[in-house]
Amino acid sequence: MKYIREEMAKDLRAVRGTHDILDGEIRRFDRVIDATRRVCALYGFEPLATPILEFTDVFKRTLGDASDIVNKEMYTFEDRGGDSVTLRPEFTAGVARAFITNGLAQRVPVKVYSHGPLFRYERPQKGRYRQFHQINAEILGAAEPAADVEAVTLGAHLLDALGLTGKTKLEINSLGNAESRERYRAALVAYFGKYKNDLSEDSRVRLEKNPLRILDSKDEGDRKIIVGAPSLEDHYTEDAARFFAAVRDGLEASGVAFAVNARIVRGLDYYCHTAFEFTTDLLGAQNAVLGGGRYDGLIEQMGGPKTPAVGFAAGIERLALLLEDAAAPTRPVALVPIGPAAERKAVSLARALREDGFPVDLGFGGNVGKRMKRAAKCGAFAAVIFGDRELESGSYSLKRLDTGAESPVAADALTEELRT
Ligand code: ATP
Ligand code: MG
Numbered sequence: 001m002k003y004i005r006e007e008m009a010k011d012l013r014a015v016r017g018t019h020d021i022l023d024g025e026i027r028r029f030d031r032v033i034d035a036t037r038r039v040c041a042l043y044g045f046e047p048l049a050t051p052i053l054e055f056t057d058v059f060k061r062t063l064g065d066a067s068d069i070v071n072k073e074m075y076t077f078e079d080r081g082g083d084s085v086t087l088r089p090e091f092t093a094g095v096a097r098a099f100i101t102n103g104l105a106q107r108v109p110v111k112v113y114s115h116g117p118l119f120r121y122e123r124p125q126k127g128r129y130r131q132f133h134q135i136n137a138e139i140l141g142a143a144e145p146a147a148d149v150e151a152v153t154l155g156a157h158l159l160d161a162l163g164l165t166g167k168t169k170l171e172i173n174s175l176g177n178a179e180s181r182e183r184y185r186a187a188l189v190a191y192f193g194k195y196k197n198d199l200s201e202d203s204r205v206r207l208e209k210n211p212l213r214i215l216d217s218k219d220e221g222d223r224k225i226i227v228g229a230p231s232l233e234d235h236y237t238e239d240a241a242r243f244f245a246a247v248r249d250g251l252e253a254s255g256v257a258f259a260v261n262a263r264i265v266r267g268l269d270y271y272c273h274t275a276f277e278f279t280t281d282l283l284g285a286q287n288a289v290l291g292g293g294r295y296d297g298l299i300e301q302m303g304g305p306k307t308p309a310v311g312f313a314a315g316i317e318r319l320a321l322l323l324e325d326a327a328a329p330t331r332p333v334a335l336v337p338i339g340p341a342a343e344r345k346a347v348s349l350a351r352a353l354r355e356d357g358f359p360v361d362l363g364f365g366g367n368v369g370k371r372m373k374r375a376a377k378c379g380a381f382a383a384v385i386f387g388d389r390e391l392e393s394g395s396y397s398l399k400r401l402d403t404g405a406e407s408p409v410a411a412d413a414l415t416e417e418l419r420t
Contacts, residue, residue, distance in 0.1 A: 017122070017130025027329070028320035029133070033115055035161040036135045040113040043154050045137055048112035050094040056084040062093045062270055062298060065209060073120040087119035091136035091313055092270075092295065093302075099140055100304035108141025108307065115316065127286030127318050137292075138311030140299070145243055148274040148294055149250030151310045155290050156256045158314070159278060167322050168289055171261035172251070172276040174244035175212075175293070176236045181272070184235040185211055195225045215265045218285075231262050240273065247274050266291065270298040274310065283318055290314035332359035333418060334375030334401075338368055338387030345391060349384070356415050376401060382418060 014020060021029060037047070056076050063070045075087040088094050091114055104110050115135040122128055137154060139147045152172070159168055175181060188211040196204060200219040207214065215226055236244070251258055258276075266275045275293035283289075292312025299307040333353060337346040350360045361378045363371040368385070375383045385397040385406075396414060399406040409417045 015130070017124040019129065019131075024325060025320055028323045028325075029316055031323060032135065032162065032316050032319045035158060036113060036115060039154065039158045039161050040137060042157075043111065043150065045111040045113045045154070048095065048098065048114050049116070050088075050091070050098045050114065052088055052117060053085050054088055054094050054097060056086040058093050058097050058302075059086050059089060062096070062302060063090070064270070067213075069120060073122055075119045075121060089118055089120045091118070091134060092138065092298070092311060095136070095138050095311075096140075096299050096302055096304070096309075099299060099307070100302060105141065105305045105307060109147070110140040111138070112140070113137040125286070127283045127315070127321060129317060133316035134313045135316060136311065136313040138309060140309040141307050142310070143296070143308035145246035145250060145274075148247045148310050149254055151292060151312055152247075152251060152258075152274075152276055153254045153256055155276075155278060155292065155312050155314070159290065162319060162323060164280075164289075164319070164322055167282055168278045168280050170256065170258040170276060170278050171264050172247070172258050172274065173260060173262055173264035174232070174236070174240060174247070175265060175272050175275055176232060176240035177243075177272055178297075180232070180236045180240040181212070183237075184230070184232045187230045187235060188212065188214070191229050192225070198225060212265055215263055226263070233262060243273055266293045270295040270301070272296050276312070278314075280318075280322060283321060286318060288315075289318050289322070328379070330359055331379050331381040332361040334361045334363065334371070334378065334380035334383040336363065336368060336371045336375065336383050336385040338385070341391055342387050345386070353415070353418075358415075358418060384414065 040047075056074075059074060060070055065071075069089045074089055076084060079085050095112065095114065099105070099110065113136065115133065117131050117133050119131055121130055124130060135158075137151065139151055152170070156165070156170065159165055176184065189207065192199065192203070192207050192211055192214055196207065198221060199207065199214070200217065200222050203214045203217050203219065203222050206217075214222065215229065217223065217226065248258075248260070264275050264277050271293045273294040273296070277291040278289045279287040280289050281287065290312055291314075292310070294308070294310040296308040299305070299309065335346045335350055337343045346362060350362050353360050361375065361380055363374045366374070372383060380401055382401060383399045385399060390396055394411045395408045396411060397406055398409045398414070398417060
């Protein structure tokens with residue numbers, strides 16, 4: 001028997017890298033999501049919910065064979081019908097899939113935002129989990145730099161709405177267009193090729209598959225070599241340079257503070273032109289809070305119509321870690337009925353008070369002492385105590401729990417009294 005219990009207790013742990021979200025953390029989560037809804041509405045973004053589960057190809061074909069996500073981090077399995085499915089590791093590919101599946105190309109530009117859980121098989125640490133949550137926003141079907149400016153401005157506005165402007169900084173870069181990248185790729189292969197034996201194993205693979213991604217390496221040895229790497233800026237085509245200048249100019253016009261950092265490259269294959277990241281100094285190695293960029297080729301590559309697009313994602317856990325403690329929830333009124341008639345009355349009284357907007361705690365059972373304890377425990381500001389005597393006289397006994405003051409209140413004056 002004991003053995004069985006121990007086995008069960010072991011099985012009852014949450015899976016490594018996943019966590020239950022409760023108390024203060026879930027209130028901070030809700031604040032992030034509420035602010036997202038509010039700010040996204042100001043920018044005319046519509047909510048969109050895509051499935052957590054997609055066919056594996058949705059991610060595999062889009063994120064790039066050399067990406068960490070595809071190689072090491074996806075939760076992929078065969079379902080009972082024999083299809084390979086994957087728990088989404090990011091939003092954009094699923095949103096692009098939904099855009100194509102639902103024929104949204106008719107309505108461009110389409111501006112959508114989402115939030116929900118994502119799954120990556122990473123090494124868990126503070127601010128890095130295997131199930132985590134993001135808010136995500138995308139503008140689909142807009143090729144103009146003004147769309148990049150709006151996406152970045154929305155991100156900045158959102159952080160501002162959460163009081164995080166002072167805790168984060170924005171860096172932007174341009175990855176250029178396909179031609180710029182091809183030129184740059186050749187320059188990087190030539191440069192990193194010289195240091196091939198000093199690069200980390202991951203970066204040696206990247207050198208073959210996608211040398212640009214070496215710039216994103218967190219390996220210390222790599223970082224030293226990266227310092228001397230050629231810069232993308234010197235390889236922009238005229239169009240790419242003009243696009244980047246327009247984005248910078250737009251951001252200045254919108255009053256969003258930023259710095260250009262040539263080392264900002266997004267980790268995924270499908271990005272071009274603008275890449276941006278809001279980071280913080282307050283979360284150790286997990287410094288990325290909100291990141292995004294332009295991905296003009298993705299939807300066409302997935303088999304949809306040519307649809308230039310730009311968007312971003314932000315980690316809700318990391319945002320929540322940065323938030324000050326949320327204001328405590330509104331304190332309830334506790335009902336303390338004595339006897340069966342009062343018990344019955346409590347049900348309708350609770351309903352009436354709730355309709356008037358008061359949170360109400362019904363103790364469910366126990367004697368007066370037990371219920372008063374429960375009232376204190378749930379943080380009630382007042383207890384309404386009543387038995388047969390009070391029901392007969394049409395009044396309640398109202399006890400203020402902070403002061404202990406108790407006085408009778410006429411039934412029809414209760415709501416007003418509680419408001420004072
Ligand atoms: P990092 O460099 O920290 O691995 P990333 O570049 O992989 O981040 P993105 O794929 O751009 O991150 O996702 C956007 C945001 O999602 C990040 O800025 C971060 O806030 C959050 N995020 C990413 N991975 C995790 C994770 N494993 N746990 C919690 N939050 C995460
Ligand atoms: Mg990552």
